Amino acid sequence: MRLRLILLVLSLLTFLSTSIGGYLYYHNLKESALLEAEQQAEIRVEMLRINLNAQISANIRPARVLAGIPEIVAALSSPAAASLDPANQVLDHFQRNLNADVCYLMDRTGLTIASSNRNAMDSFVGHNFDFRPYFTKAIQHTPATYLALGTTSGVRGAYSSCPVYGADRAAPIGVVVIKASIEEVEEELGLGPEDIILVTNPLGVIFISNRAQWRYQLLWDLSQEEIESIGRSRQFGEGPWRWTGLKLRDDRYVLDQIGRRYLMNRTQVENYPGWNIIHLRSLDAIAKVVSEPLIRITGPVVFTASILIGFSVFFLYQKASQEIVKRKEIQKALGESEGRYRSLYNHTPAMLHSIDSDGRLISVSDFWLQALGYRREDVIGRQLTDFLTESSRLFAERSVIPEFFRTGACQDIPYQFRKASGEVIDVLLSAVAERDDAGRPVRSLAVSIDVTERNRAERALQLAQEELSRYTRGLEKQVQERTREITSILRYTPDVVSIKDRDGHYTLINTCFEAILERSNDEVQGLTDEDLFPPEVARKFRENDLKVLRERRSFQFEEQMPHPDGTTHDYLSVKFPFYGADGDASGVCEISTDITDVIKAQKQLRRLSASIMAGQEKERAAIAxxxxxxxxxxxxxxxxxxxxxxxxLEAADPAAAERARDMCRLIDKNIEDVRGMAIRLRPGVLDDLGLVDALEWFTADFEKRTNITCVFEHSRIPVISESIATAAYRIAQEALTNVARHARASRAEVELVTHDRQLQLTVVDDGDGFETENLSESEGLGVAGMKERANLVGGDLEVRAAPGEGTRIRLRVSFPDEPGEMT
Amino acid sequence: MIRILLADDHSIVRDGLRRIVEEEGAMEVVAEASDGKEAIQKVAATRPDVAVVDISMPGFDGLEVVSRLKDSHPNLPVLILTMHEEAQYVVRAIEAGAMGYLTKQSAPEQLVTAIRRIYEGHRYITDEATEALALRIAKGARAKTPLDSLSMRELQVLRRLGMGHTNREIASAYNISIKTVDTYRARLLKKLDLRNNAELIRFAIQNNLIAP
Structure with a gap:
């Protein structure tokens, strides 16, 4: 970083010196430009002075000539109208030929008596100009010159006066004046905008300038008294005379109000004592004259050079930085590598140590210390053999160490170290020697591997193997016992037991099955149902097997199987899947019980039940x-x-009549009871008017009794047999009774429709519902009775219910074709 | 004198009926029959002004008798007099062509009036029977009507509301609470997608619930 800073400073210094060089060059150039500008200004002022002088002093001689002309003298000597005319002619002539502003003639008192502008609006004739210095001087015999603003004409002018003498020539009798316009002079000055030319009186009032706004201003700051004296002289009109704000610096420079600096040159105006011509030139303009071409020509060169220098500095700086970074990286990598080695040595989870040729420890790893429980300072410098058990020490001193220093290596030496705690650990030690320049081993690098645990584990493994073989022998015995038991069960059970693999091949059948098939277990190995049974039976078996394999759970099926005597038996089969090691169903086990006799008994029972129920209905109808x-x-x-x-008896015996009315009421109650009894047994509507009217009556009656809304809907129902009508009516009755009793419903619907010679009765409620799984436990709900009734007329009863979703009971029963229809 | 035929398979009932009719004075039992077949024969033979027929009789029952008489003697008014109170019987009897329907239980009080009414060409049915008839006709009118989804009690309340009955009147007619009637009314409006009682009345009339 420090080096980088030095590089940066060097780059900055380079840049700085270049900049200073450029600046000095520029400054030098400017100085010489200034010098040249000064010389130019001097020449310019000189020329101006000559020029101005020519203009404002041109009329001195003509004035003298004019003063000597007889007509002028005559006009003053005898001032009558006749003598004035020739004088005016002369004045006009001079004015025209001199290209002067005005030529005029004053008498001794200063009153103008003749003038070339006598016919103009601002005629001087009649005006007295005795206050003007050019008059006062002339009347005292001295021709004079004067610069002033005309009091009558308001036009600036250069006045040249000359006394006019009479015949005696003793004292002037008047004065002639030629006034030349300064405006014209000014025009001829014609200068550029950066040059300022000023002509000032001795006090510094600017009288002529190429800047119109500077006229009549004060070059320097004057006192109030001086300003008043200007006013009194009437030389420069009425004022006011403001200060231009210019200040003199070092006699050569002028500073204006906004701080611009000007180079000043001045010179005296001839014939006008105290008057100065002042030339101001803006220093900025001079500098511009120098810098503009300089920048235009040398600018790109300097710029390009700067950029090149900048680029090369930047490039070199980058190069140097890279170099520094590279060196640092190498240094760091070296340091890291060293550190890694040290860290590796110390932190490797292995016991590392080094000894010198005297057998003293010179370094050990952290793990070595940790494994043996010592501190480093207790260990370094001591003999390695001090940390070995007695037998290992002898082994080391006598054979291993001498051998090692001779050969330079050793491998898997079994040592026993003694830990600080006194415990002994087994290690395998391998070492290599580091040699000096002469090739003699000077120190070792040794690795010891703790094999205590390994040795212990080996012994434990041996014990475990022995245990396992004992356990296996026990297990084999148990398996044999179980096999014997299962074999006995399979042999003596009256049920048919078989096992098939996933593809339907038999792998085992029991004795009972052998008898039915008239084949042994060995003979059916690998055969399928198709090989053993008629196609229809085999197909059914396979279908059931596949369902078990697919759903992976046990199922009960009713199956039929032909026996060798030609009869077909009914079986109740439990089938369940076997699982292979991969968790897939690998086969199906089947245990089938012969239920042929049970079914026969069931059928008899059902017939009996039907006849009982029919008889009961008939009897009820009769009683009703x-x-x-x-x-x-x-x-x-x-x-x-x-x-x-x-x-x-009403009239004859009112008491007896009342008795008769009591009797009547008793009879009424009896009639109601009888009617109620009869209807409960069997409603006459069902027999007299049919199922639709019976259900209509019953649902309306149900609604009236229970306050549960009950809607009955039906399509056109053809004539149906009495048994079906009875079954449908009883089922609806039972279902609605359940609704009233258990469902906590607010609404029930009964629907009776026929479709393709099939009658469908549906009873739906919006009550609590129940678990269909628990159907067997809900005997009280009469579902069993309803199913029985449905079965007896060849129909099917479906109960669909879920807790909280109401219950739907649906009877479907086909009825044979019968002519005639009823609603 | 109104000439009457009595058809009933129980002689003691016939005796009782004869006594009630003849007590009146202006009526006379001209023939008695103990089954349906006999009833038709006696009608042909005696030409009564009114036939009073029981439903439950051996041979063909009272309903059959009514429909046969409707064919053979269309101008003979028949009064069904029966043990059965269920509305379904009333509906069947009227559909078969009976002019009146009376339970035997109310015979002592109403038989004479009933006979006179049907003799004069009017119908004689109890209010309950009228209602059942109206509801049956309204429901049976078309294949599928909005009424199909209504229960009997809902139909009854709808009809009563249609006839302009108050909640109190309806409650006492069916022996239920006024609050229950209101519940029925709200449910009807919802089920039939109606907004108020006026629409409900219009609906009842349009669906022929009012007039039998």
């Missing part, structure tokens, strides 16, 4: 009719009689 028609009619007749009696 008996109650309703016979008992009901009798009660009705009785009621008529009791009403008749009560009316008869």
């Amino acid at each position: 009719r008996e109650l309703h028609d016979e008992l009901g009619q009798v009660l009705t007749a009785l009621r008529m009689d009791s009403v008749w009696i009560s009316r008869r």
Whole structure:
């Protein structure tokens, strides 16, 4: 970094010296330009002076000539109109030929009596100019010159006066004056904008300038008194005479109000004592004259050179930086490598040590210290053999160390180190020697590997192997026992047991299955169901097997299997998958129980149940009719009689009439009871009007009784058999009873439709629902009874329910074609 | 004198009925029949002004008798007199062509009036039966109506509301609370997508719920 800073400073110094050189060169150039400008200005002022002098002093002689002309003298001697005319003619002549502003003649008192501008608006005739110095001097015999602003004409002029003498020539009788216009003089000065030319009176009032705005201003700051004296002289009009703000510096330079510097040259005006011609030239303009061409020509050269220098400095700086970085990296890498080696030596998880030729330890690794439990300062300088057990020490001193220093290497020497704690560890030591220039071994680098754990693990492994072989022998015995047990079970069970692999090949069948197939277990190995059974049976078996393999769980199936006697038996089969090592189902095990007899008994039972139920219905219908028609009619007749009696006795015996009315009420109640009983047994509507009317009545009655809204919808229903109608009615009745009892529903719907000779009755509620899984436990819900009824008429009952989603019970039953329709 | 035929398979009932009718004075039982077949024969033979027929009879039942008489004697008014109270029977009887329907239980009080009414050419049905009839006709009118999705009690409340009954009147008619009636009303409006009672009344009329 320090080097980089030095480089940076060097670069800056280079840049600085270049800049200073450039500046000095420029300054020098400017100085010489200034000198030249000064010389030029001097010449210029001189020329101006001559020029101006020619202009403003040109009329001195003509004035003298004019003063001597007889007409002028005559006009003054006898001032009458006749003598004035020739004088005026002469004045006009002079004015024209001298190209003067005005020529005029004053008498002794200073009153103008004749003038070339006598006919103009601002005629001088009649004006008295005795206050003008050119008059006062002339009247005292001295021709004079004067620069002033005309009091009558307001025109600046250079006045030249000359006394006019009479015949006696003793004292002037008047004065002639020729006034030349300064404006013309000024025009001829004609200078550039950067040059300022001023002609000032002795006090510094600017009278002539190429800058119109500077006229009548004060070059220097004057006191109030001096300014007043200017006013009194009436030489420069009425004023005011403001200060230009210029200040003199070093007699050569002038500073204006805004700080611009000008080079000043001045010279005296001839014939006008105290008057100066002042030439100001802006220093900036001079500098510009120098710098502009300089910049135009040398600018690009300097710029290019600067850029080149800049680039080369930058390039060299970069190169040097790279060099520095490279060196630093090398240094760092060297340092790191050293550090790594040291760190490696110290932190390698291996026991490293070095000894010198006397067998003393000169360095050890951290791990060495850690493994043996010493501190480094306790170890360095001591004999290595001090840390060995007695037997190892002897071994080392007698054979290993002498041998090592002779050959320069040793490998896998079994040593025992004694730790600081007294514990002994086993190591294998390998070492190489470092040699001096003469090739003698001077020190060793040794690695010791702790093999204590390894030795211990080897011994433990040996023990474990022995244990394992003992355990294996026990296991084999257990397996043999279990195999014997399972074989016995398979042999004596009355169930059919088989195992098939994933592709349907038999791998095992039991004795019972052997008897049915009339083949031994060995014979069916590798055969499939297709080889053993008719195609229809085999297809069904395979279908069930595949379902088990696909779903990976056990299933129960009802299957049929032909027996050798020609009969077909029904089996209840439990099938479950076996899993291979990869977790996939590798085969199917099947245990099938012969349920042919059970099914036969079931069928008988069902027939019995059907006839019982039909008989029950018939009996109920008979009782209901008996109650309703016979008992009901009798009660009705009785009621008529009791009403008749009560009316008869109304007048004769009111008490008896009341008794008869009581009887009537009792009979009414009896009639209601009988009706209720009959309807509960079997509603007459079902027999008299059919299923639709019966359900319509029942749903309306249900709604009235339970306050659960019950909607009944139906399509046109053809005539159906009484048994189906009864089953449908009873199922609807049972379902709605459940709704009222368990569902906590607010609404139930009963729908009865037919479709393709199939009757479909649906009962839906919006109640609690229940777990269909627990159907067997919900015997109380009468689902079993409903299913039974459905089965007895060849129909199918579907119960769909879920907790919180209501229940739907649907009966589907086909009915045979019968002519006629009813609604 | 109004001449009457009585058809009932129970003689003690017939006796009771005869007594009620003849007590009145202006009526006379001209024939009795104990089954359907006999009833038709006796009608042809005696030409009564009014036939009073039970439904449950051996042979063909009362409903069959009514429809046969409708064909053979279309001007003979038939009064069904039966043990059955269920509205479904009423509907069937009226559909078959009966002019009146009466339960035997109310015979002592109403039989005479009923006979006179149908003799004069009017119908005689209890209010409950009228209602059942109206609802059945309204529902059966078309294949599928918005009424199909209504329960019987909802239909009943709708009809009553359509007839301009107050909630209180409806509540007492069906023996339910006024609050329940209001619940039914709200549910009807929602189900039928109606906004107020006026629309409900219009709906009831348009669906023939009011007039049987």
